[in-house]
Amino acid sequence: MRSALFWVIAVAVVAAVVVTYAAERGGPAGGPVGPAALIGTPARSFPARDLAGKDVTLADYRGKVVLLNLWASWCTPCRQEMPALEQLYRENRARGLVVLGVDQGESKEAATAFVREHGVTFDVLLDEEQQYGRAYAAVGLPTTLVIDRSGRIVHGYDGALTLSEMREAVDGTLRAT
Numbered sequence: 628m629r630s631a632l633f634w635v636i637a638v639a640v641v642a643a644v645v646v647t648y649a650a651e652r653g654g655p656a657g658g659p660v661g662p663a664a665l666i667g668t669p670a671r672s673f674p675a676r677d678l679a680g681k682d683v684t685l686a687d688y689r690g691k692v693v694l695l696n697l698w699a700s701w702c703t704p705c706r707q708e709m710p711a712l713e714q715l716y717r718e719n720r721a722r723g724l725v726v727l728g729v730d731q732g733e734s735k736e737a738a739t740a741f742v743r744e745h746g747v748t749f750d751v752l753l754d755e756e757q758q759y760g761r762a763y764a765a766v767g768l769p770t771t772l773v774i775d776r777s778g779r780i781v782h783g784y785d786g787a788l789t790l791s792e793m794r795e796a797v798d799g800t801l802r803a804t
Contacts, residue, residue: 661766662783670695670774671762675729675752678739683752685727685759690776692800693725694793697760697770699733700741704787705769709745711790715797716749722801723776725750731768732757775800 698705
């Protein structure tokens, strides 16, 4: 039993070192990795159901600035970040900001309970197949992308953001016409 625990810990440490090294060194030719590597590319859109059961795609929000946040209810940083996302949405929805939460792989019941617990009022989609996570190179959760009105990715982040970081990420895009 001790030997198995040792190997589990050893593998986790090696994986953490590799991910940290890759993030510091960047992708090919030292460029960014994860969602940041997608900056400037068109945002991919997949059908998903909202919590009311309606089919929705990211493309339905074309013409608005979208902060797309991939999360799951079991994710501690996602739970910590959710109040800031809600505040950002309330502060900026009149300026054309859409905050779109995309639950990664959980049931409608789990996502609904999470939304109620956190008082979320922005749109939430259920991505049971985790298509958005794969398409946006999510290394972990939460993953956040800012998409401009024309549907291009302007920012991509792995990990939780503070309210200040979120404001900074969307402000310039909201001001652009």
